[in-house]
Amino acid sequence: MRRRRKTQNNNNLGNKKTFTINKNLKNVLGLFLLFLAIYLLVSFLSFLFYGGIDQSQLDISRSEFMRNPEIRVANLGGKEGAYLSHLFINRGLGIASFGLLYLLFLYALALLNIKPFSLLKSTLLVVSLVVVSSVAFSYFLADNYKSSHLAIGGLHGYYISHWLNAAIGEIGTLLLIIFSYLAILILSVRDILGKVKGVTQVVKNKKEQFFDKQGKAETEVETTEDETENIEVPNTYTEEPIEEPKYEKPEIIQKTLDTDNEKVSTDVEAMEVTISEKDETVKAPSEDYDPTLDLSKYKKPPIDLLKEYPENEAKVTPAELEDNKNRIVETLKHYSIEITKIKATIGPTITLYEIVPAPGVRISKIKNLEDDIALSLSALGIRIIAPIPGKGTIGIEVPNKTPEIVSMHGVVLSKKFQESKYELPVVMGRTISNESFVFDLTKMPHLLVAGATGQGKSVGMNAIITSLLYKKHPSQLKFVMVDPKMVEFSIYSKIEKHFLAKLPDEDEAIITDVSKVVATLQSICIEMDDRYDLLKKAHARNLIEYNGKFIKRKLNPENGHKYLPYIVVLIDEFADLIMTAGKEVEMPIARIAQKARAVGIHMIIATQRPSTNIITGVIKANFPARIAFKVASMIDSRTILDSPGANQLIGRGDMLFSQGSQMVRLQCAFVDTPEVEAITDFISEQRGYPMAFELPEYKDDSSNDIEGTIDLQQRDSLFEEAARLVVSTQQGSTSGIQRRFSIGYNRAGRIIDQLEAAGIVGPFEGSKARQVLIPDELSLEQFLEDLDLR
Ligand SMILES: Nc1ncnc2c1ncn2[C@@H]1O[C@H](COP(=O)(O)OP(=O)(O)OP(=O)(O)O)[C@@H](O)[C@H]1O
Secondary structure, eight states: OOEEOOOOOOOTTTHHHHHHHHHHHHHHHHHHHHHHHHHHHHHHHHHHHHHHHHHHTTTTHHHHHHHHHTOOOOOTTTHHHHHHIIIIIIIIGGGGGHHHHHHHHHHHHHHHHHSSHHHHHHHHHHHHHHHHHHHHHHHHHHHOOOHHOOOOTTHHHHHHHHHHHHHHHHHHHHHHHHHHHHHHHHHHHHHHHHHHHHHHHHHHHHHHHHHTTTTTTSSSOOOOOOHHHHHOOOOTTTTTOOOOOOOEETTTTEEEOOOOOOOOOTTHHHHHHHHHHHHHOOOOSSSOGGGGHHHHTOOOOGGGGGGGEEEEOOOOOOOHHHHHHHHHHHHHHTTTTTOOOOOEEEEEEEEEEEEEOOOOHHHHHHHHHHHHHHHHOOOOOOOEEOOOTSSOOEEEEESSSSOOOOBHHHHHHHHHHTOOOOOSSSEEEEEEOOOEEEEEGGGGGOOEEEOOOTSSHHHHHHHHHHHHHHHHTTEEEEEEEEEESSOOOOOOOOGHHHHBBHHHHHHHHSSSHHHHHHHHHHHHHHOOOOOOOOHTTOOSSSSHHHHHHHTOOSSSSGGGGOOOOOOEEESOOHHHHHHHHHHHHHHHHHHHHHHGGEEEEEEEEEESSOTTTSSSSHHHHHHHHEEEEOOHHHHHHHHHHHHSSSOOOOOOTTTEETTTTTTEEEEEEEEEEHHHHHHHHHHHHHHOSSSOEEEEEEEHHHHHHHHHOOGGGGGGTHHHHHHHHHHTTTTTHHHHHHHHHTTTHHHHHHHHHHHHHTBBBOOOOOTBBBOOOOHHHHHHHHHHHHHHHH
């Protein structure tokens, strides 16, 4: 078996050298301007005080002034300082020339990369202020030059103000000066605001940087504490939790309503955008590696791409509640079951009536009456939970007459999801108590989804994918999509260059051809093994630790290390695959399910036909987390959940989520195809990677035979070196050769085949490294000599 691979290079270390040289030059120049500004400031200031002493000397020619050692000046900037001050102040723009120093100072800061302001705007503002002030000073202090060495408005101010006085009169000049100041003020107000913002931004960036250094290098956009404070529910927000009127009847009925008190405003999008922009300004090559930098401008989909469905306020009327309660009580009475209390919790599509039976009533008795109660309530899909785990009560779930649509919009906005710190957060829908149900896919770590046709399975899969698209950056997550029905996932083909992974040389990223599925699953196994190799080399126990080390630049990309995105493998209509490919797909799926968790590969497989020949023992054993939409029979329910219940669901997204022994009934969030399309359009319109994430190439055994035997006379030029490497390290792995000699997987595969044919390494043994058949280097040299003689 030969395996080859190409990998997508996520590393962006290039051009670092040129960047550093340019940066250093700019820093030197910036520093020079800074010192020049300080020197001129000292000279100008001492000109104000000592200019009078030096004045007589300054009237002679510059060359004479500079050359004659007899001439000494009082200015602290020396002759040059005295001369330049005289030139700028007296002969130029007067004391307004200090403004020019300020400008010089700004340029120096800009070169030193401390650039809170726009240089062009600052230049225009300062120059116009200097020019107008020079005239204003001369105008208001016209006679000053007669008594002082200092021409306060400079020659420029003197001439212009005199000329203006003559042209438009003193009042005209005064008005013109006032007008000029006002015009500058008005034109620069926005700029001033900009400056204030600039300063706060710099401070903010520094703060971010600090947090980053504290280990918050997480690239996923998460709400930080500061940002949480900013999350406000605007007054106009229509989905404010509404306390339903409490319906109470003394003693026996007490209705509880937990509304979702956890929604946050659409400000969340703005917040995300701000953060991604911050990333751009804060990161420099010497800091933590940021995988999102390759697509630094990538924006996560805004919430308004999802549709808001009106929440049905009067979803369960008091009359309906009363009616159901009476029927339950009567039915139970009919079977001589007394109850002491009944409590109703209204969910989006069902209402849970919680019953406290009278002392001495056996729970099994109530359970046995399930069908009778259902008949008496004339409702489909009544489910009895006897007892409710952790409580001494019995639950009867009754479908609501007018079910509510749980919109994806609402659950994505929920605080639980927005503030979730999970690695792969998925918001699936709402529980009976109207809380958003969020889980971490990495903790599942794989999901089995079943449901008869038309019961909401596709919508559920879309809800899972959408959740992840709302939370992850393309650098952090890749999907492998298998869709034998060719309809389910085609909608995602647009985001191939952002979020999809595929086999090299495949045209389509979405796999619809069953024959390609085996190769893809095998390729994922190779990726899994390769990831294990990398983790082992990095002494990391799992993907989070590994990526953490890579981000902190503790792992050298030259040794094959790279940032590893999560891979989520979605397989729709798993039954079709098992029917056509059987063990060939079952085995790699089981292998991935058993091992892939630590290396960030997670699987979600869905089927319409949850029968035991499809969901085999091997599959079941490796998929502890399961989702069941309505299924046709109790047997199907047992197959998927190991218990009945899924057959009693009401359809349209009503589902059971089971994880080990825990089971939760949820109303799946509804996301329609146009909404998914809007999201994929939004993503695909942005810049993506040049191609989909490439999985390792896989070639099965049979094609090896066709290629024929290996000719040892035509050995690769690296054959001997590779043999020495393999023997010295006593490890025969293709990826080891590939990394050591920086060659492609194809060539490394060919070399390892030749080493095998020569008898240096043993045959391929799955995920284990090949056995090395030569014990030491001395024996190898002897062996190679013999080989040459053959
Ligand atoms: N969460 C939900 N909320 C409200 N209605 C839903 C929900 N999920 C599904 N529906 C309704 O049920 C219909 C069928 O859903 P969906 O296409 O997901 O079924 P399916 O189980 O995938 O069927 P198939 O296996 O044939 O593709 C949807 O068009 C929608 O009208």
